[in-house]
Amino acid sequence: xxTTILAAGGAAAGADANPYGLAAALREGGLISQxxxxxxxxxxxxxxxxxxxxxxxxxxxxxxxxxxxxGFWQSNSLREGSAKLEKNSAYKQxxxxxxxxxxxxxxxxxxxxxxxxxxxxxxxxxxAINSKLGGGLAFLATVGSVSPFIGxxxxxxxxxxxxxxxxxxxxxxxxxxAGPVGEALIMTAxxxxxxxxxxxxxxxxQRRNKAIAEDLSAFSNDVLGFLASNGAVRPVAPSVGTAKxxxxxxxxxxxxxxxxxxxQTRV
Numbered sequence: 001x002x003t004t005i006l007a008a009g010g011a012a013a014g015a016d017a018n019p020y021g022l023a024a025a026l027r028e029g030g031l032i033s034q035x036x037x038x039x040x041x042x043x044x045x046x047x048x049x050x051x052x053x054x055x056x057x058x059x060x061x062x063x064x065x066x067x068x069x070x071g072f073w074q075s076n077s078l079r080e081g082s083a084k085l086e087k088n089s090a091y092k093q094x095x096x097x098x099x100x101x102x103x104x105x106x107x108x109x110x111x112x113x114x115x116x117x118x119x120x121x122x123x124x125x126x127x128a129i130n131s132k133l134g135g136g137l138a139f140l141a142t143v144g145s146v147s148p149f150i151g152x153x154x155x156x157x158x159x160x161x162x163x164x165x166x167x168x169x170x171x172x173x174x175x176x177x178a179g180p181v182g183e184a185l186i187m188t189a190x191x192x193x194x195x196x197x198x199x200x201x202x203x204x205x206q207r208r209n210k211a212i213a214e215d216l217s218a219f220s221n222d223v224l225g226f227l228a229s230n231g232a233v234r235p236v237a238p239s240v241g242t243a244k245x246x247x248x249x250x251x252x253x254x255x256x257x258x259x260x261x262x263x264q265t266r267v
Contacts, residue, residue, distance in 0.1 A: 036154035050136040097125040144199035151191015158184025
C-alpha cells in the first residue's frame with residue numbers, strides 16, 4: 001500500500017508536469033508535513049510487524065495444543081507427559097508449574113489447602129502466558145486510536161497554509177490553494193490507512209488470544225484434577241468408534257386356524 005503511494009510520489013518528483021503529487025506535497029508542506037508522514041509510516045511498519053509476529057506466536061501455541069490432545073494424556077504420569085512436549089511449550093510450562101507447586105506444598109509449615117495452593121500456582125502460570133500473548137496489542141490499539149488524529153493534524157496545517165496563501169495573494173485562485181489542500185487530504189488518507197489495519201489486527205489477535213486462553217484454562221483444570229486425585233482423574237481420550245449393534249426389531253406373532261384344525265404360526 002505504501003509502496004504504491006511512494007511510487008506515485010517518486011513519479012511525481014521525476015515529472016515536473018505534476019506538481020501535486022505526494023513528493024511535491026511533502027516538499028511544500030515542509031518539516032511539519034514530513035514529520036507527520038514519517039510518524040504514520042513508522043506506526044504502520046511497527047503495526048504490521050506486531051501482527052505477523054503475534055500470528056506466528058499464536059499458531060505455535062495452537063500447534064502445541066493439537067499435540068497435547070493427541071498424546072499427552074496417554075502418558076502414565078505428568079512428568080512423562082511433560083517430557084514429550086517441546087522445551088518452550090506453554091503447556092509444558094503449566095505442567096511443570098503444577099508439579100513444582102505440588103512439591104512446594106509438602107514443605108509448607110502453614111496449613112494451606114492443597115487444592116487452593118495448586119489452583120493459585122496454575123492460575124499464575126496461565127496469567128504469565130496470557131500476558132506474553134497480549135504483549136504489543138496495546139500498541140495496535142494506540143495506533144488505531146491516535147493515527148487518525150495525527151493525520152488530522154497534518155490536515156489542519158495544510159488548510160491553514162492554504163488560507164495563508166489566499167490572504168497573501170488577495171484572491172482564492174486554484175493554483176494557490178490546490179497544493180496545500182491536496183497535502184491536507186493526503187494526510188487525512190494516510191491517517192485512515194494506518195488506523196484501519198491496526199484496529200482490525202487488534203480485534204483479530206484478541207479473538208485468537210481468547211480462544212487460546214480458554215483452551216489453556218481447560219488444560220490447566222485437567223492438570224489440577226490429575227494432581228488433586230493422584231492420577232485417578234484424567235481426561236478420557238477419544239476412543240475409536242465401534243459399530244453399534246443393529247436394533248432388534250419387534251416381531252409380531254399371529255395364529256390362524258389351519259384347514260386340518262391345526263394351528264399355523266406366522267412371524
